Amino acid sequence: MKSLWNDADAAACKGDDLALRVYTSRLLGASEDLVMHGGGNTSVKGVTTDFFGNEVEVLYVKGSGWDLKTIEKPGFPAIRLRETRQLAELDELSDTDMTLQLRALMLDPSGPSPSVEAILHAIMPHRFIDHTHTDAIITLTNNPRGEQIIGELFPDCLALPYIMPGFILSRQVNDALKNVDLAQYKGIILMHHGVFTFSDDAREAYENMLELVSRAEDYIARNGVAQHPTAERSVDLAELARIRRAVSEERGSAQLAILDRSPDAQGYAAREDIAAIACRGPITPDHVIRTKRIPVIIDATPAAGVPEVAAYAADYRAYFERNGSDELTILDQAPRFAIWRNSGSIAFGSSVKECNIVSDIARHTRWAVQTGESLGGWQALPEKDIFDLEYWVLEQAKLGKAGTPKAHQGKIALVTGANSGIGLATCEALGKDGATVVGLDIDPGVEAALAALGATGIVCDLTDDDAVQAAVEHTVALYGGLDIIVCNAGMFKAGERIEAQTRDTWDRTLAINLTATQRFMTAAIPYLKLGVGPSILIVGSRNYCAPGPGAAAYSVSKAGITQLARVAALELAADGVRVNVVHPDAVFDTALWTQEALASSAARYNMTVEEYKTKNLLGKEIRSSDVGRLLSALASDTFGATTGAQIPVDGGSDRVI
Ligand code: ZN
Numbered sequence: 279m280k281s282l283w284n285d286a287d288a289a290a291c292k293g294d295d296l297a298l299r300v301y302t303s304r305l306l307g308a309s310e311d312l313v314m315h316g317g318g319n320t321s322v323k324g325v326t327t328d329f330f331g332n333e334v335e336v337l338y339v340k341g342s343g344w345d346l347k348t349i350e351k352p353g354f355p356a357i358r359l360r361e362t363r364q365l366a367e368l369d370e371l372s373d374t375d376m377t378l379q380l381r382a383l384m385l386d387p388s389g390p391s392p393s394v395e396a397i398l399h400a401i402m403p404h405r406f407i408d409h410t411h412t413d414a415i416i417t418l419t420n421n422p423r424g425e426q427i428i429g430e431l432f433p434d435c436l437a438l439p440y441i442m443p444g445f446i447l448s449r450q451v452n453d454a455l456k457n458v459d460l461a462q463y464k465g466i467i468l469m470h471h472g473v474f475t476f477s478d479d480a481r482e483a484y485e486n487m488l489e490l491v492s493r494a495e496d497y498i499a500r501n502g503v504a505q506h507p508t509a510e511r512s513v514d515l516a517e518l519a520r521i522r523r524a525v526s527e528e529r530g531s532a533q534l535a536i537l538d539r540s541p542d543a544q545g546y547a548a549r550e551d552i553a554a555i556a557c558r559g560p561i562t563p564d565h566v567i568r569t570k571r572i573p574v575i576i577d578a579t580p581a582a583g584v585p586e587v588a589a590y591a592a593d594y595r596a597y598f599e600r601n602g603s604d605e606l607t608i609l610d611q612a613p614r615f616a617i618w619r620n621s622g623s624i625a626f627g628s629s630v631k632e633c634n635i636v637s638d639i640a641r642h643t644r645w646a647v648q649t650g651e652s653l654g655g656w657q658a659l660p661e662k663d664i665f666d667l668e669y670w671v672l673e674q675a676k677l678g679k680a681g682t683p684k685a686h687q688g689k690i691a692l693v694t695g696a697n698s699g700i701g702l703a704t705c706e707a708l709g710k711d712g713a714t715v716v717g718l719d720i721d722p723g724v725e726a727a728l729a730a731l732g733a734t735g736i737v738c739d740l741t742d743d744d745a746v747q748a749a750v751e752h753t754v755a756l757y758g759g760l761d762i763i764v765c766n767a768g769m770f771k772a773g774e775r776i777e778a779q780t781r782d783t784w785d786r787t788l789a790i791n792l793t794a795t796q797r798f799m800t801a802a803i804p805y806l807k808l809g810v811g812p813s814i815l816i817v818g819s820r821n822y823c824a825p826g827p828g829a830a831a832y833s834v835s836k837a838g839i840t841q842l843a844r845v846a847a848l849e850l851a852a853d854g855v856r857v858n859v860v861h862p863d864a865v866f867d868t869a870l871w872t873q874e875a876l877a878s879s880a881a882r883y884n885m886t887v888e889e890y891k892t893k894n895l896l897g898k899e900i901r902s903s904d905v906g907r908l909l910s911a912l913a914s915d916t917f918g919a920t921t922g923a924q925i926p927v928d929g930g931s932d933r934v935i
Contacts, residue, residue: 279488279495282308283481295322295480296338296351299406302484307346311413312491314642315635316345317564318410318472321399322480326356328385335359337400341390342675355389362400366452371445373671394672397448401455404476406483411472411562414494417646419469420561422655428467431497432490436463440470440659442666443564465490470659471562503652506645507545513537513621514579515751519759519808521576521616524584525626528591529612532688532810534714535758536633538641539622546644548620556617559658561646563667565639567674571597571664573640574613578620587613601665609668615640624758628688630714684712685914689810690757692750693717694740694798695767697724699868700817703906704764706731711910713762716753718746720767740767740794743801750801761809762913763802765795765839766817770870772829784831791835796842803850812855813913816843817905820863820926824933840924847922856921858912862905863928866891894929 282305291297299322321339336356344353466474477483522535557572574590591611616624625636650656695701696717715733728735738749768791806812819836847857880890
């Protein structure tokens with residue numbers, strides 16, 4: 279491991295230990311091999327003044343909810359050092375009392391709660407304390423010869439057997455420190471858990487951590503198998519969607535399924551011994567709240583319904599029975615990641631962020647497991663220890679309060695004509711309601727427009743069948759399935775009476791508005807049938823119900839897709855796919871309308887533009903966002919019993935009513 283210490287950056291923190299603490303914490307956080315997703319914690323001791331102006335010795339320790347990679351000064355709440363040390367002298371301290379007392383010792387009670395390892399940081403005498411759950415060292419401890427290897431490789435470290443984190447771990451270390459002088463050690467290695475380094479000098483604490491980790495890495499390079507197997511295979515996307523649905527059903531809510539099909543992930547998933555090695559437990563118990571204890575192993579071609587997922591849930595219930603007590607409530611029984619034989623590793627979650635965390639942990643875990651195997655055998659902690667951490671209140675608190683899930687949380691939506699107007703507003707509405715959104719548009723601006731919403735834009739000509747098929751498959755490959763499609767793309771050209779109808783307008787309007795919609799539906803339907811609460815939404819037009827002169831091609835195309843939707847509703851009901859149409863009118867904040875077109879239309883009615891915009895029964899201007907929100911609602915459970923419906927969104931029209 280290379281030190282990222284930079285004298286110039288460090289000099290900027292001169293005389294400010296907390297700034298220096300932020301600096302080296304971020305250096306630790308910059309390496310995934312040291313710290314992942316909120317893992318690890320650091321602290322610095324100092325003196326500050328309290329509200330009354332009295333000097334107090336304090337511990338600035340990482341607060342919950344902060345990540346070392348991005349931590350700032352407010353991420354280190356100050357707690358009274360002397361009293362925190364006193365806590366370690368107690369015979370007993372419940373989790374509730376520990377949390378309350380640590381909060382009570384904060385100088386600013388509005389800050390984040392101090393790390394559950396705060397007491398441990400307090401009892402170490404040094405100013406700077408660094409703690410990581412680094413893969414390389416923990417992998418050596420997760421081994422039948424773990425104690426021996428650690429003893430030989432780290433004679434300059436104090437190695438302590440695994441004990442549950444929190445107060446009892448602080449007690450264990452506190453007792454150990456009474457008999458040893460920490461000054462003779464470079465670090466403390468907690469078996470199956472992590473490493474502490476310490477110094478009065480920020481750089482030394484940080485670089486000692488790197489030195490210890492490098493030593494473990496060198497040992498692995500000398501004694502382990504350097505290369506892990508790799509493979510490159512194509513993946514059956516329909517199978518992926520099937521797996522996703524089975525896991526979503528088990529979880530009771532839609533889940534994204536992000537497949538890691540990297541050569542490394544596929545090589546691992548193709549190992550003959552995968553079931554035997556992958557299900558022994560996590561690298562460190564800290565991972566259990568993100569990944570559960572073990573993944574589900576899924577057959578290369580799973581049977582209908584993916585019975586592995588139900589079997590996983592049954593095994594989980596048995597694990598709870600073996601280790602739980604009456605006071606505990608069982609958590610959901612769905613896996614958080616799968617090893618899909620030959621195809622790779624799948625991370626499940628309600629958001630891309632959640633999946634990425636799981637995916638990162640899965641990647642590090644397969645490295646650790648395979649490395650462990652090549653060093654004499656991967657051996658995780660006994661399941662009881664993992665269980666205790668999984669059901670530890672203080673760990674569950676790290677996941678935060680769930681709150682009410684959004685209507686489309688975990689769902690995947692694909693919207694056409696997404697660069698502007700109704701399409702863009704629909705992407706926004708679906709995203710606000712929790713969906714992971716992909717938008718298609720022929721305009722290259724779609725990439726930036728959707729990125730601004732936190733969604734994915736793909737440039738796609740909807741009249742190119744291959745491009746449409748590829749876009750649908752790309753969406754499934756990205757997120758594991760497809761639940762909602764919005765057929766919105768369209769063109770509008772008015773002012774051509776039938777007797778003067780140009781061939782170009784007619785052909786292009788039907789090709790884009792009607793035929794492309796059918797092709798898009800044809801490509802998406804096989805995946806929608808495997809979706810969660812699937813829905814097809816069609817953007818029709820008031821022109822279908824109440825046509826006007828001069829827009830035959832447009833009106834016919836919208837009548838055509840309305841009829842297409844009605845047939846689709848009949849065909850797809852048995853598969854649970856709902857199909858509904860909205861008929862907007864006079865939505866002027868779209869790309870179809872220029873200021874010029876608006877002015878000339880208003881003039882035709884002898885109206886001002888303002889009057890023209892609100893010429894409906896409610897006297898209300900209709901915006902793209904009104905249509906977007908209606909579409910998102912139509913895809914939600916609120917309309918779960920509605921299919922084949924046509925809903926106007928036009929402010930009320932006497933011609934339609
Ligand atoms: Zn730890």
